[in-house]
Amino acid sequence: MPSGAHGRGRLTRSAEFDAVYRRGRSASSRHLVAYAFPNEADEARLGVAVSRKVGGAVVRNRLKRQLREAFAALPAAPAGMDVVLVARPGLDAAVDQQGFEWLIGEIGDLVAQSAQAAAA
Numbered sequence: 001m002p003s004g005a006h007g008r009g010r011l012t013r014s015a016e017f018d019a020v021y022r023r024g025r026s027a028s029s030r031h032l033v034a035y036a037f038p039n040e041a042d043e044a045r046l047g048v049a050v051s052r053k054v055g056g057a058v059v060r061n062r063l064k065r066q067l068r069e070a071f072a073a074l075p076a077a078p079a080g081m082d083v084v085l086v087a088r089p090g091l092d093a094a095v096d097q098q099g100f101e102w103l104i105g106e107i108g109d110l111v112a113q114s115a116q117a118a119a120a
Contacts, residue, residue: 039081
């Protein structure tokens with residue numbers, strides 16, 4: 001995909017991440033944390049955070065790509081929500097072991113929980 005195709009639905013600035021962390025609601029599993037916060041737009045915007053604790057640059061970049069693809073593949077992305085996905089150590093091994101479909105389901109469950117809490 002051209003680089004411009006991704007730009008709209010992403011959180012990119014540190015202040016945007018901070019707002020979601022501070023005012024949003026979170027849901028977590030062993031390998032992943034999802035934060036959600038309502039935004040003014042009609043679309044869902046995604047931010048991805050993968051620290052060095054998770055792995056080297058190649059592992060982190062692959063995980064970020066997989067997280068973005070899995071979020072895009074969700075059957076029902078929460079419209080009007082800013083979502084930040086935070087990878088925990090071991091996520092790369094879990095995805096390798098359990099597959100991409102598992103990752104889509106995991107993200108779907110966590111995003112639904114955090115979005116529901118944020119909307120309440």
